[in-house]
Amino acid sequence: MIETKLLPITQESIDLAAEYLRKGTIFALPTETVYGIAASAYNGEAVKDIFRAKGRPQDNPLIVHIAKMDMLYDLAREVSEDALKLAKAFWPGPLTMILPRSEKVADEVCAGLDTVGIRWPSHPVAQKVILESGLPFAAPSANLSGSPSPTNAQDVYQDMNGRLALILDGGESDVGVESTVVSMVEDTPVILRPGYVTKEDLEGVLGKPVALSHAILEKLGEGETARSPGMKYKHYAPKAQITILQGSLEKFREYVSKFEGQPGIFCLCFEGEEASLPLPCVTYGREGDGASQAHDLFRSLRHLDEEGAVKVYARGPKQDGVSMAVYNRLLRAAAFQVVEL
Secondary structure (H helix, E strand, O other): OOOOOEEEOHHHHHHHHHHHHHHOOEEEEEEEEOOOOEEEOOHHHHHHHHHHHHHOOOOOEEEEEEEOOHHHHHHHHOOOOHHHHHHHHHHHOEEEEEEOOOOOOHHHOOOOOOOEEEEEOOHHHHHHHHHHHHEEEEEOOOOOOOOOOOOOOHHHHHHHHHOOOOEEOOOOOOOOOOEEEOOOOOOOOOEEEEEOOOOOHHHHHOOOEEOHHHHHHHOOOOOOOOOOOOOOOOOOOOEEEEEEEEEOOHHHHHHHHHOOOOOOEEEOOOOOOOOOOOOOEEEEEOOOOHHHHHHHHHHHHHHHHHHOOEEEEEEOOOOOOOOHHHHHHHHHHOOOOOOOO
């Protein structure tokens, strides 16, 4: 059993994290999206420890985080003009680009693929650790595989105590869902995982269409390769069974009213709706406000577990802008169980 230190952000704790990155000891730290577990992108043995700590399938690739453009050219074999346009517009920030990988990247990071996902986080702690260590780090979300991603250090500690050496406590993550992932290896960019940077944002910078992978709203087909995290498996799920109900609040209320008084059945709804619903409720953001929903979603899913929920009926968000990212995460948390009201 590893002793897990939970430390506030100080120069000493950042120095310790940088030392761990250099020597191959995994640890957790904040980013603006969610908390991540970090290992050097060049150290395959340390990256294996991330998979072990999370219980993560080995064919699910990781994203590499950088803090200066020099690192991009170390990690990617080719960087297109379109990729440079997106980097200039959205880095540092919650955008990951899939690019042809260089030989320097550990195989374990890329799940054997010939591509690598790269992003430049805007969180100052993540940047400082990279710059002080001189190393880009590979990092998935700092949770047990399949459970809701953590947006604060306490949630990381709940999942990872005894599994890694250090958690840096940087407070609550600003965005609340993982980065947008866009593949830049074909002529037409393809969003593989939606996030805070939207399809419209990307098209506005590139001046050309950006495609959406079918795997955003559907299960990957048999034999299809996951080129991005978040594509292949049931993800982000609390212990409770979730069903998404798509329709008006009135129809939602009518549907869930038949479960009134039954223990362990909860609603996941929008702020201000709970007073009108006949079941205990947990809220996640405001209706029609994708950014507030994204910020609250994972904490709300964890709160359902803390409340002892067994079955949850969720108000479905919209499927545009940032709301597309929220719907994508909720869809996977619900294992694609959706009822159209």
